Amino acid sequence: MKTFLYISTVLLSSQFLFGQQKTEVYFGMQNRNEWAREIIELYDLGYYISGGFEGDEFNKGWNIKTDINLEFIYDKVMEHELSTVAQFASASDNNGNIYVTGFTTYPDQWPFVAKIDSCGNKAWCRILQYDSEFEDGDANDILITDDNEIIILADFDSEEEFDKLHLIGLNENGEVLWIKPYASKTDHPWIREPNAYSIKGINNDYYISGYCYWPYPDDTTHFFLRPLFIGIDSLFEEKWILPFAPLDSVFGNAYSSIKLNDSVIMGVGKRRLPDNEVNSLLMFYNNNGEQLGYNQIFNEQIGPNIKRNHIRDVVRINDSLFMAGVYYGPENSGNPVGEFVIDTAANIYNHEFRPNTVSSPSLIKTYD
Numbered sequence: 001m002k003t004f005l006y007i008s009t010v011l012l013s014s015q016f017l018f019g020q021q022k023t024e025v026y027f028g029m030q031n032r033n034e035w036a037r038e039i040i041e042l043y044d045l046g047y048y049i050s051g052g053f054e055g056d057e058f059n060k061g062w063n064i065k066t067d068i069n070l071e072f073i074y075d076k077v078m079e080h081e082l083s084t085v086a087q088f089a090s091a092s093d094n095n096g097n098i099y100v101t102g103f104t105t106y107p108d109q110w111p112f113v114a115k116i117d118s119c120g121n122k123a124w125c126r127i128l129q130y131d132s133e134f135e136d137g138d139a140n141d142i143l144i145t146d147d148n149e150i151i152i153l154a155d156f157d158s159e160e161e162f163d164k165l166h167l168i169g170l171n172e173n174g175e176v177l178w179i180k181p182y183a184s185k186t187d188h189p190w191i192r193e194p195n196a197y198s199i200k201g202i203n204n205d206y207y208i209s210g211y212c213y214w215p216y217p218d219d220t221t222h223f224f225l226r227p228l229f230i231g232i233d234s235l236f237e238e239k240w241i242l243p244f245a246p247l248d249s250v251f252g253n254a255y256s257s258i259k260l261n262d263s264v265i266m267g268v269g270k271r272r273l274p275d276n277e278v279n280s281l282l283m284f285y286n287n288n289g290e291q292l293g294y295n296q297i298f299n300e301q302i303g304p305n306i307k308r309n310h311i312r313d314v315v316r317i318n319d320s321l322f323m324a325g326v327y328y329g330p331e332n333s334g335n336p337v338g339e340f341v342i343d344t345a346a347n348i349y350n351h352e353f354r355p356n357t358v359s360s361p362s363l364i365k366t367y368d
Helices: none
Strands: 005-012 023-028 033-043 046-052 060-066 074-076 085-092 098-104 110-116 122-126 136-145 150-157 165-168 174-184 192-202 206-218 221-230 239-244 252-259 264-272 278-286 290-295 306-317 322-329 339-341 350-351 363-365
Touching: 046 085, 046 122, 060 085, 060 098, 085 290, 110 150, 150 192, 165 192, 174 239, 206 239, 206 264, 221 264, 221 278, 252 278, 322 350
Parallel strands: 005 363, 033 085, 085 136, 110 136, 136 192, 221 252, 252 306, 278 306
Antiparallel strands: 005 023, 033 046, 046 060, 060 074, 085 098, 098 110, 098 136, 110 122, 136 150, 150 165, 165 174, 192 206, 206 221, 206 252, 221 239, 252 264, 264 278, 264 306, 278 290, 306 322, 322 339, 339 350
16 A cells, blocks of 8 residues: 655646646655645745644654645655644745644643744744643644744643633744634634634635534524634734624635635635535625625536545635635545636636645636
8 A cells, every 4th residue: 555645736727727847746655644734835835744644653743845846845744753743834934934833732631833944953842831721732823023023823622621722822943932713712702612623814814614503693592513713813812703604504614815806705614504514605605704705616516426526725826716615526525636717706717626635725826
């Protein structure tokens, strides 16, 4: 058996719909189960791939750097002899440093963040442990501000579950500057179990995408799964939360958001349907936290045997088209990853999936 980490790049031209060039490479070792979590473009136009693989006893983090042509430069293993190291996201600063985040499990599960210099050497690693307040935690995303402040999107558990979602700000030396809760039950008594996948900087604000449980207005005894968006200002103060479509039967998750114009944002994710089917969901809201509507990509748009399709990330191609990283296929789980070319009306102009590939959808693009 051979298991390889598969990476694809798409070069988009103005004639995208009439043809496309693809570069495909494989990294990995025989008889080792590997996966990719995120791919970012670096200051030198190369790429950094964060993922992991199964070790003999614990899972390990695995990072690969390539040049602009996806030629291999180096790889680094991030491991602990007594702990799983799970990597979920990475970011880079203007000096070529790379920051990776996820969680470790020693002695308990807590978020970590590691700094890797431009030569691939580990500068430092911090475990963000708050056992006096919480039972455990992890981190799902990271961004670097214009001031080189490191922002970690973290989730913490406690019996009360009043404050689950947090942002943690660190300086370039890994020193914690601040930690703030968001979508707190103290401020929003109806919310239950908020979780988040990503944080995006748009204009001078920040937007978290995730999910929560929220009641119908006429039935506050039952809580239903909702996509969740959180608006945050430039000082990282919460402006609003938006449990999406609380008056409609839109049950699902939001994975990411992208700017459409100066005031309108599109979230992407999935809508859970009866009979275990799932559709991709495009959710529109403005920077004041007001819901504007939604569209969905139906499975029959793709093919007669498709039971599930859901978008995990999205990037802009031009003024009207977007490329989405997706899971889709005929199975209830374990479908391969692929790409959709879509517009905001949920029309599909092109789609392609990667057989035998179930890593997280990661999009790498360069434009003519």
